[in-house]
Amino acid sequence: xxxxxxxxxxxxxxxxxxxxxxxxxxxxxxxxxxxxxxxxxxxxxxxxxxxxxxxxxxxxxxxxxxxxxxxxxxxxxxxxxxxxxxxxxxxxxxxxxxxxxxxxxxxxxxxxxxxxxxxxxxxxxxxxxxxxxxxxxxxxxxxxxxxxxxxxxxxxxxxxxxxxxxxxxxxxxxxxxxxxxxxxxxxxxxxxxxxxxxxxxxxxxxxxxxxxxxxxxxxxxxxxxxxxxxxxxxxxxxxxxxxxxxxxxxxxxxxxxxxxxxxxxxxxxxxxxxxxxxxxxxxxxxxxxxxxxxxxxxxxxxxxxxxxxxxxxxxxxxxxxxxxxxxxxxxxxxxxxxxxxxxxxxxxxxxxxxxxxxxxxxxxxxxxxxxxxxxxxxxxxxxxxxxxxxxxxxxxxxxxxxxxxxxxxxxxxxxxxxxxxxxxxxxxxxxxxxxxxxxxxxxxxxxxxxxxxxxxxxxxxxxxxxxxxxxxxxxxxxxxxxxxxxxxxxxxxxxxxxxxxxxxxxxxxxxxxxxxxxxxxxxxxxxxxxxxxxxxxxxxxxxxxxxxxxxxxxxxxxxxxxxxxxxxxxxxxxxxxxxxxxxxxxxxxxxxxxxxxxxxxxxxxxxxxxxxxxxxxxx
Amino acid sequence: xxxxxxxxxxxxxxxxxxxxxxxxxxxxxxxxxxxxxxxxxxxxxxxxxxxxxxxxxxxxxxxxxxxxxxxxxxxxxxxxxxxxxxxxxxxxxxxxxxxxxxxxxxxxxxxxxxxxxxxxxxxxxxxxxxxxxxxxxxxxxxxxxxxxxxxxxxxxxxxxxxxxxxxxxxxxxxxxxxxxxxxxxxxxxxxxxxxxxxxxxxxxxxxxxxxxxxxxxxxxxxxxxxxxxxxxxxxxxxxxxxxxxxxxxxxxxxxxxx
Numbered sequence: 001x002x003x004x005x006x007x008x009x010x011x012x013x014x015x016x017x018x019x020x021x022x023x024x025x026x027x028x029x030x031x032x033x034x035x036x037x038x039x040x041x042x043x044x045x046x047x048x049x050x051x052x053x054x055x056x057x058x059x060x061x062x063x064x065x066x067x068x069x070x071x072x073x074x075x076x077x078x079x080x081x082x083x084x085x086x087x088x089x090x091x092x093x094x095x096x097x098x099x100x101x102x103x104x105x106x107x108x109x110x111x112x113x114x115x116x117x118x119x120x121x122x123x124x125x126x127x128x129x130x131x132x133x134x135x136x137x138x139x140x141x142x143x144x145x146x147x148x149x150x151x152x153x154x155x156x157x158x159x160x161x162x163x164x165x166x167x168x169x170x171x172x173x174x175x176x177x178x179x180x181x182x183x184x185x186x187x188x189x190x191x192x193x194x195x196x197x198x199x200x201x202x203x204x205x206x207x208x209x210x211x212x213x214x215x216x217x218x219x220x221x222x223x224x225x226x227x228x229x230x231x232x233x234x235x236x237x238x239x240x241x242x243x244x245x246x247x248x249x250x251x252x253x254x255x256x257x258x259x260x261x262x263x264x265x266x267x268x269x270x271x272x273x274x275x276x277x278x279x280x281x282x283x284x285x286x287x288x289x290x291x292x293x294x295x296x297x298x299x300x301x302x303x304x305x306x307x308x309x310x311x312x313x314x315x316x317x318x319x320x321x322x323x324x325x326x327x328x329x330x331x332x333x334x335x336x337x338x339x340x341x342x343x344x345x346x347x348x349x350x351x352x353x354x355x356x357x358x359x360x361x362x363x364x365x366x367x368x369x370x371x372x373x374x375x376x377x378x379x380x381x382x383x384x385x386x387x388x389x390x391x392x393x394x395x396x397x398x399x400x401x402x403x404x405x406x407x408x409x410x411x412x413x414x415x416x417x418x419x420x421x422x423x424x425x426x427x428x429x430x431x432x433x434x435x436x437x438x439x440x441x442x443x444x445x446x447x448x449x450x451x452x453x454x455x456x457x458x459x460x461x462x463x464x465x466x467x468x469x470x471x472x473x474x475x476x477x478x479x480x481x482x483x484x485x486x487x488x489x490x491x492x493x494x495x496x497x498x499x500x501x502x503x504x505x506x507x508x509x510x511x512x513x514x515x516x517x518x519x520x521x522x523x524x525x526x527x528x529x530x531x532x533x534x535x536x537x538x539x540x541x542x543x544x545x546x547x548x549x550x551x552x553x554x555x556x557x558x559x560x561x562x563x564x565x566x567x568x569x570x571x572x573x574x575x576x577x578x579x580x581x582x583x584x585x586x587x588x589x590x591x592x593x594x595x596x597x598x599x600x601x602x603x604x605x606x607x608x609x610x611x612x613x614x615x616x617x618x619x
Numbered sequence: 620x621x622x623x624x625x626x627x628x629x630x631x632x633x634x635x636x637x638x639x640x641x642x643x644x645x646x647x648x649x650x651x652x653x654x655x656x657x658x659x660x661x662x663x664x665x666x667x668x669x670x671x672x673x674x675x676x677x678x679x680x681x682x683x684x685x686x687x688x689x690x691x692x693x694x695x696x697x698x699x700x701x702x703x704x705x706x707x708x709x710x711x712x713x714x715x716x717x718x719x720x721x722x723x724x725x726x727x728x729x730x731x732x733x734x735x736x737x738x739x740x741x742x743x744x745x746x747x748x749x750x751x752x753x754x755x756x757x758x759x760x761x762x763x764x765x766x767x768x769x770x771x772x773x774x775x776x777x778x779x780x781x782x783x784x785x786x787x788x789x790x791x792x793x794x795x796x797x798x799x800x801x802x803x804x805x806x807x808x809x810x811x812x813x814x815x816x817x818x819x820x821x822x823x824x825x826x827x828x829x830x831x832x833x834x835x836x837x838x839x840x841x842x843x844x845x846x847x848x849x850x851x852x853x854x855x856x857x858x859x860x861x862x863x864x865x866x867x868x869x870x871x872x873x874x875x876x877x
Contacts, residue, residue, distance in 0.1 A: 324687040473771045479663050484717055487771075
């Protein structure tokens, strides 16, 4: 079937919505990356298996849905019973039958699977009451976790493709661009470039053909916002791209997805096929005469291919190396033709902007960073997961109100935002507003939305070392400051962590960083020294402790620490003896143990197992 | 035409020209190791960086690679400011750490005051600065026999799978254009060896001197429709033959010309 007119789309929506709401109960099984890793697929299979055997009035297997990431990964696998929103956490295969018997058959609640807030000891029945969800505002993630993942019928049922229909039938391309400009939407990939301005420039270039590209090469360690969107709600991305293509006059587009996201690749491809079949993509969309073909381009996993010019070379089948952008890609992009490239999350916002208006979008967030932003909240925070909040929300609100604070109520040491080339902000910066300009001013950046919470057991030198290594490995190796500079910067960070560095080395690192920032070819190099620059800005004392005192205050850098048994506290349980791979802990049961310092390789396994007794000290 | 200022001199340039061309035309010496007229500008070595500004920019300056920056009306270019020199020095310091034994890099670094690198030298150093000129020229020649492999600090130039490259014709374009002369080859007993592959060199049927490889001749013949027999003689003997022929056919002399 092909949708030829807007009125037909409206009819379809009605039909699909009725189909979606046919059952008085719906079971949503979160199959986002986090829940899948915790066995969500097995749970879904079990639901299917059990429900095939049982006949329940008003319920059928059709009302069982695998959805995209619901967000609260920490509590996964999640199962939600709609329409009430009953929220089951850490569901196991053996719980499935009980959920069916209690919540589907009898419409009651399985108390033991409900979420209890550790901080307040309060138990919640539905997810909308939980602080983690309550304080969020979902625009880009509006459908994820609520509809069957990668299902065009449900997407249309909840109002999908209406923004596209409005743009194509009621608006001129320039009006679409104006609407996006009014919305103030800035690039969600981290650059923060105004999308409207980008589109307007591209539309003005007198060259054909033009292209639209979606950057789905999310490569920051710990980040999975774009992944969740591509897997859970790929149609929102397609719709955004169609609107963009219409606005700039493109007839061809590419979605660049990294091969490490196999489900995203499959779902995007499936979504393209579904949309093409309905006539919402391809030739003569909605009978308007507008054509757009979208193709999936799979990336091989190089971090640098998330950089727009490298990505475009990769799409064209060349080595993924960036080029200087003195001539911008809106003018000469992929295949040297005018190209609009936006990130997954940016595109996912576009349909809503067209539907509700740019002015509405601009009321969210701050004047210069409008709208909302998705973050993956990870690290030593209680509620890890995928969140979306209005721009301007403070770091403290995100970490404490939504994230539930630091695990074990330990003091927060720093929060790392912006991915590898972002920066670490200390506790006293937690009241900063999360928006493009504030974070950059503070020496970090928004980036694509990774947020890693660190406690006192995190060593900033170690963090800098880790990210510098990552960037050094992921540098494309084309230009000298990035390839050689980051290598040397990392080597010096290693020297510090091993107690071999001097204060002059710090000066050398600062000077080198400055030259890498100015001298590098692309954004990766230009922001490459950030892991060092932001940590030295806020944690110089910790660097100096490594250099002058040869101590690692966080107890992380192996060369500078020793593990010791506190004979007073040790009850001789022998747990550490069992955990020690070096076999260097001796002692009898019930007597204090001793660590042989010469053979100890400082792996910390003893410290970890002795956690409750607290008898092993690190200094 | 575009008018701009380079080191205080007002100069004219063609629209679309890159700054480096203009700077060099003005006789100003700035280093560039990855640049070659035969291939597109690349911007990898970062040595041709210059400072640019405009009156209208209100004191804001930027540092750009001149090989890639197209000329602009009213642009003010400075090629040797203290910061530009520092950037070049820093790049050469890093290159020297990578290639401590390269005479070319040593000489250039010394010109910018770097006699020994201030960083840790690469343990298994060779003289390749990874400018990529060899692979780009090979691509431009249409052979695509070698390429950059890997990324980051461990990147290298190599044939596919590190095996003798099937597409290499032994033309030596890579080796002869390498700024640090790192690509080894040998011509011994009528055989050429490069990238682990051996080629037979054609012997001139007249004088017996070796010319190009048989594979290169075949590639030129295939592409340009030149009869393969043409390559059986060396350039020198071709010219000799041509002069004889012309002498016989035209019978030109000074009297005729005047």
